[in-house]
Amino acid sequence: MAVDAGVRGFLTGASAPGAARWAGALRRLGNAAEWLTTPLSPDDYLALVNPLWTAREPRGRIEAVRREAADAATLVIRPGRNWATHTPGQWTRIGVDIQGVRHWRAYSLSSPPGRDGRVTVTVKAAGLVSRHLVRRVRPGTIVGLARPEGEFVLPDPPPPRLLFLTAGSGITPVRAMLRHLFPGTGPGRDSPDVILVHSAPTAADFIFGAELRAMEARSPTLRLHERHTRAQGRLSPADLADLCPDWAERPTWACGPAGMLADAEAHWAGHREPLHVEHFHPTTPVTVTDGGRVRFIKSGRECDADGDLPLLVIGEEAGALLPSGCRIGVCRSCVGRLASGQVRDLRTGQVHGEEGDLIQTCVSAAAGSVEIDL
Amino acid sequence: MSTTAHLTAAEVEEFGRALDRLRDEVIASLGDADARYIRRVIAAQRKLELAGRALLFASWLPPAWVAGTTALATAKILENMEIGHNVLHGQWDWMRDPKIHSTTWDWDMASPTRMWMHSHNFVHHTWTNVLGKDRDLGYTLLRVSPEQRWHPVYLLQPFYNALLALFFEYGIALYDLEVERIPAGDKSAEEFLTQLRAIAAKVGRQIAKDYVMFPLLAGPGFVPVLLGDVTANLARNVWAHTIIFCGHFPDGAEVFTEDRLEGETRGEWYVRQLAGSCDIEGGRLLHLMTGNLSHQIEHHLFPDLPSNRYAEIAPRVRALCRRFELPYTSGSLARQVGSVYKRILRLALPGPARSEPGRAPAAEDIRAAG
Numbered sequence: 001m002a003v004d005a006g007v008r009g010f011l012t013g014a015s016a017p018g019a020a021r022w023a024g025a026l027r028r029l030g031n032a033a034e035w036l037t038t039p040l041s042p043d044d045y046l047a048l049v050n051p052l053w054t055a056r057e058p059r060g061r062i063e064a065v066r067r068e069a070a071d072a073a074t075l076v077i078r079p080g081r082n083w084a085t086h087t088p089g090q091w092t093r094i095g096v097d098i099q100g101v102r103h104w105r106a107y108s109l110s111s112p113p114g115r116d117g118r119v120t121v122t123v124k125a126a127g128l129v130s131r132h133l134v135r136r137v138r139p140g141t142i143v144g145l146a147r148p149e150g151e152f153v154l155p156d157p158p159p160p161r162l163l164f165l166t167a168g169s170g171i172t173p174v175r176a177m178l179r180h181l182f183p184g185t186g187p188g189r190d191s192p193d194v195i196l197v198h199s200a201p202t203a204a205d206f207i208f209g210a211e212l213r214a215m216e217a218r219s220p221t222l223r224l225h226e227r228h229t230r231a232q233g234r235l236s237p238a239d240l241a242d243l244c245p246d247w248a249e250r251p252t253w254a255c256g257p258a259g260m261l262a263d264a265e266a267h268w269a270g271h272r273e274p275l276h277v278e279h280f281h282p283t284t285p286v287t288v289t290d291g292g293r294v295r296f297i298k299s300g301r302e303c304d305a306d307g308d309l310p311l312l313v314i315g316e317e318a319g320a321l322l323p324s325g326c327r328i329g330v331c332r333s334c335v336g337r338l339a340s341g342q343v344r345d346l347r348t349g350q351v352h353g354e355e356g357d358l359i360q361t362c363v364s365a366a367a368g369s370v371e372i373d374l
Numbered sequence: 375m376s377t378t379a380h381l382t383a384a385e386v387e388e389f390g391r392a393l394d395r396l397r398d399e400v401i402a403s404l405g406d407a408d409a410r411y412i413r414r415v416i417a418a419q420r421k422l423e424l425a426g427r428a429l430l431f432a433s434w435l436p437p438a439w440v441a442g443t444t445a446l447a448t449a450k451i452l453e454n455m456e457i458g459h460n461v462l463h464g465q466w467d468w469m470r471d472p473k474i475h476s477t478t479w480d481w482d483m484a485s486p487t488r489m490w491m492h493s494h495n496f497v498h499h500t501w502t503n504v505l506g507k508d509r510d511l512g513y514t515l516l517r518v519s520p521e522q523r524w525h526p527v528y529l530l531q532p533f534y535n536a537l538l539a540l541f542f543e544y545g546i547a548l549y550d551l552e553v554e555r556i557p558a559g560d561k562s563a564e565e566f567l568t569q570l571r572a573i574a575a576k577v578g579r580q581i582a583k584d585y586v587m588f589p590l591l592a593g594p595g596f597v598p599v600l601l602g603d604v605t606a607n608l609a610r611n612v613w614a615h616t617i618i619f620c621g622h623f624p625d626g627a628e629v630f631t632e633d634r635l636e637g638e639t640r641g642e643w644y645v646r647q648l649a650g651s652c653d654i655e656g657g658r659l660l661h662l663m664t665g666n667l668s669h670q671i672e673h674h675l676f677p678d679l680p681s682n683r684y685a686e687i688a689p690r691v692r693a694l695c696r697r698f699e700l701p702y703t704s705g706s707l708a709r710q711v712g713s714v715y716k717r718i719l720r721l722a723l724p725g726p727a728r729s730e731p732g733r734a735p736a737a738e739d740i741r742a743a744g
Contacts, residue, residue, distance in 0.1 A: 035587050038579045039480035040420075044473075048420055057473060100409030102470040328643075331495035332464040332476055332678065348398065358467060358477060 051142045052080035060094075060145035062137060063118065069200075069207045072124040072169065073134040074110060079119060079145055086119065086148030088112045088176035089253070089278070094121065095144025098132050102144065104356070105129045108173035108255075108278070109148060110208075112180035122207060124169040152253065152278035154180075158192050159251045163244055165264060167199035167235075167256030168207075173278055174255060175208045182219045191221050195244045199227040199235050199256070235260075237267035249273060290344065292369040296320040297339060299374060305366040310346060311336075312361035315374070322361060322374055329363035336361055341370035377628060377649045377701055378642070389698045390641030396690060397676050400683050404468055411682045412466050412474060415456055415662075423449035426606070427588060433598035446606040448663075451613055453482050454543075455665025460681045462491055467678075482580065484547035486572040493550045499677050503622060503650030504630045510622065511629065513538070513549050517721040518623045518714075524724040531722045542611035547573045613663075616711060617654070621670040624652045624713035626703030645700065647674040653688070653704035660707065661685055671702065 033042040046053040052061055060083075064076040086092070086109050095104045110122040125134040137143075154162075154177055164174045174196065181191050200206040206226060216224040225243045227235045240247045248271050254264045255278040268275040290307025299320035305311065312334050315322045325333030329347060335358045342353040343364035351367045353359060361372070378386055422445050429442030458481035460466070466474045480487055493509065501507035505521055512518040516535055517528045538545045551569055555561040584603040592599040628649040638646070654660070654668035661668050661684075669684035672691055679687075695702040705713070720726075 035579070035582055036591075038583055039482060039576075045420060045424065048417060048424075097406070097409060097469070097471075099405040100407075100469050325492070325496035326500040328500075329678075331491070331499060332467070333492065333496055335464075335467075335477060357470065358475070 052078065055081045058082060058145050058147065060119075060143055062139055062141045062143060064139055065137060068122060069205050069209060071134060072122060072207050074120050074122045075133060075137065076118055076120050077143070077145060079117065083117075083119075083145070084147050085113045087153045088180040089153040089173045090148040090150040091152075091173065091278075092119075092121070092148045093144070093146035094129075094133070095146070096129060096132060096137065096141075098128065103129045103354075104144065104146070108150075108176070110172040110175050112176050112183075122169065122172045122175070124207065150278070152255065152276055153177075154253070161193040161246070161250050162195075163247055163250040163252040164194065164196040164198075165240075165252055165254040165256070165260075166196065167260050168205075170254075170256035170260075170278070171198055171207050171212075172255075174253065175212070177253070178212065178215060178222070182215055182222060191219060193221045195223045195225070195250070197225045197227065197235070197240065197243055199229050199260070201230045202228050237263050240267075252276065254278070290365075290367060292341070292366045294318075294366050294369070295371045296322070297371060297373045305370070307344065307365050307367065308346070309365055310362050311343065311359075311364050311366060311370070311372065314366070315361065315372075320374065324362060327362045329360055332360060334361045335359060336372045336374035339371035339373050342367045343370060378645050380699060383639075385698065386641035386645060387639060388641070389694065389700070390639070390644045392694055393644050393675055393691075394640070396687060396694075397679065400676070400679055400687060401468075404680065408680050408682060409469050409471075412457075412461075412469075412680070415452065416474070419449050419452040419457060422446075422452070430588070430599045430602045431592050431595060433592075433595055433602055439598055439602055443602040443605050443609075446602065447609040447613075450482060450606055450610040451663055452665075454610060454614055455617070455667065456662055456681060457481075457665075458483065459665050459667070462487055463495060464678045465680045484543045484573055484577045484580065485550050486547075486569070486576055489550040489569055489572070490546070493552065495677070499674065501635070502647055502674060503628060504632060504635060504646075506632055507635070509549070509552070513545070514554060515545075515549075516718065518717060519629045520721065520726050521629050522721075524721075528722050532719055535718055539612045539615040540608055542615040543607070544577070547577070617664045617667050619714045620654055620707070620710040621652060621667055622650055623717060624703065624705065624710045625717070626701065626713075627652050644675055647671075648691075648695065648700060648702070650674070651703070652710060653702075654707050654710050655704055656707060658685075668707075671704075 030042055036042075037045060041056065043054045043056050047057075051059055059080045060077040061080075062075050063078050066074040066076065068074055089108070091106050091108045093104050093106050095102050097103075105127075107121040107123060109119050111118075111120040113119070123130045123133045125131040150173075152173055158181060164177070166174050178194070178196070181194065196212070198206065198212075200209070203209060203226065206212075209226075212224055216222050227239075229235070244250070251273050252264075252268070253276045254261060258279060261277045261279060264275060265277065291305050292307075293302065294305040294311060294314055295302045296315050296318070299315070299322070301315065301318040301320040303314060303318040305314040310327075312322055312324055312327065316324075322336075323333050325331035327334075338353050338355060338357045338359050340355060342351050343359055344351050344367040346363050346365055353367075359372070361374070381389070426442045426445030426447075426449055429438045429445060431442075433439035433442055458479065461474055461479045462476050462481070464476040467476055469475075472478055476491070483490070498508055498510040503511060505511065505519075512522060515538065516531050517524065551566060551573070552561060553566070556563065556566055584607060585600055588603060589596040589600040628646075630646060630650070634642075634646065648671055651670040651674040653671050654664065656668060666681035666684045667673060669681075669688055672679075672684040672688050673681070675691065676687075692702050692704075694700075
């Protein structure tokens with residue numbers, strides 16, 4: 001798998017015999033230091049000096065914020081220790097504090113792995129977190145930076161001919177791939193024959209528009225077709241026949257809104273060359289109806305829940321062995337990790353919850369289907 | 375006659391709703407400033423600890439020993455009280471920072487966090503000051519209320535209370551074992567042993583750190599560093615014991631019987647928390663060093679609100695108490711400590727005549743609202 005290969009490459013690069021000895025010695029030193037820092041870890045003290053030195057909680061420092069097209073920005077991030085080099089096309093999760101609360105969101109890495117170790121994500125202001133990242137975040141901010149993930153990557157070596165089909169901020173993972181395929185300023189040697197078909201409302205909305213137009217100008221094997229949907233209307237897969245007559249013979253990577261990807265998948269059905277897709281807007285089925293199916297993952301119990309009964313009660317009735325305490329939302333003995341869905345706080349009526357949140361089961365009811373790691 | 379006898383049931387619920395609104399208001403306003411506060415306190419505490427340890431390495435100079443020991447004791451107090459106690463209450467869980475969360479936090483105390491959270495957050499905060507339910511009422515060791523039946527062993531309580539103060543962290547850890555539940559069959563010997571091993575592991579690591587590793591690192595400074603570490607731990611123990619005893623044992627704190635819990639409403643729950651707790655008056659430094667348990671009343675009304683907000687809501691809670699003519703017991707540290715020790719000495723002896731539990735204490739004991 002591409003990710004593993006990347007990690008292995010990274011590790012082998014750094015594990016000459018001397019380096020391995022050093023790493024071992026450092027690890028032993030770290031273990032010994034635990035005796036001096038218990039119950040904390042040496043990491044917690046290292047982070048006082050430089051937040052990026054912590055290995056247990058992966059982090060990055062935003063070093064620059066570059067304005068891109070309308071309401072989009074590229075964040076240049078210096079990853080902390082233990083960052084695994086990514087493969088172009090992969091995404092990472094960024095954790096940022098807004099009003100004191102940590103929010104995690106997934107973003108495609110928009111740069112190929114660089115020599116200076118920095119990575120970029122390019123964000124279009126749309127929701128709470130992306131708006132914050134585009135408009136408010138300042139250089140110097142420390143963010144959570146999870147390991148790179150994702151299967152939306154090119155094989156190595158890349159196919160001789162390929163097609164990219166993108167729309168809106170769906171260009172971001174593809175930009176990382178293009179920078180990888182067409183590096184530097186001169187014409188790319190051994191670069192494959194690439195066609196990029198990109199849709200954006202107007203020319204000004206094309207994120208990385210100027211850069212990719214310049215890349216096309218200097219790269220004989222790269223052709224760029226821009227579709228300005230405000231003037232020309234939405235691209236239909238049928239239009240591809242004109243833009244890229246041999247589309248059916250090109251392995252294709254597509255990234256964009258759900259509707260566009262669904263159209264593409266329907267169009268490609270039955271064709272020989274594969275279509276790789278990346279849903280850059282994670283489809284969150286937030287159908288908030290009160291009550292729903294509740295699954296207690298560790299206990300292996302499942303049941304239908306009313307919207308006005310605490311999950312704790314529901315689970316206990318279903319026979320799950322759940323931690324509990326005061327049952328009035330005070331002592332927090334009952335918290336469990338939300339794996340999916342949302343809950344309603346029975347005290348305030350507020351519906352909340354993101355994957356990974358710790359929720360108090362004694363005062364939370366199901367708002368739709370819920371999975372909880374208890 | 376209880377504290378609430380003059381209130382109708384509807385008024386008690388009105389009081390409760392007013393407090394609920396106060397809670398909602400604070401929760402809605404939590405944000406960056408609060409997050410900055412706790413991170414700043416944590417960073418300051420860690421730097422203070424490092425400074426203390428560094429100074430102790432120079433402890434062949436007497437002023438360095440005094441400064442180092444003071445810094446270390448202060449760091450340990452902050453770690454236990456303003457940080458550990460409050461993080462373990464879930465006061466900072468709303469930030470969703472896995473590093474500052476009640477489910478992941480560990481503290482420099484002998485009590486394993488899960489055990490302490492059960493006996494403190496659940497047993498104590500739910501059954502506050504209910505005789506036979508709240509084990510914190512005298513910690514199953516002391517007679518702190520005339521309603522507790524006298525026994526000759528209490529003659530020794532001034533003595534063993536002093537021991538408890540010195541070795542408070544171990545006392546609390548052993549107390550969390552709930553040994554008295556074993557003979558009744560409420561707790562298995564197996565569970566007890568598992569918990570005892572968990573305590574031993576924590577105690578072992580703390581002893582290794584404070585009494586072996588750091589003294590050894592100091593080489594010829596072994597003895598002064600050891601003495602500094604011992605002093606810092608004892609000082610932390612005595613301070614924590616003092617503040618915590620001022621929370622529920624000074625004159626003015628009410629105790630309740632179990633029948634009070636029958637069908638207890640939200641409003642009645644609030645009133646019990648209020649009547650069973652006492653505040654300490656003082657400046658910002660005192661509040662910080664007590665982990666804001668100087669705002670014990672506010673803490674008991676809202677155990678999971680961030681501690682930095684208690685000072686701001688205290689006047690509003692006090693005003694509500696005035697409006698509903700409910701007692702709000704508060705006094706200087708000296709007064710509250712004096713009151714606690716007077717009580718421990720007096721109640722070592724039999725009597726006084728048992729007042730009816732749930733009764734309001736004598737009027738002069740209450741520094742009523744205002």
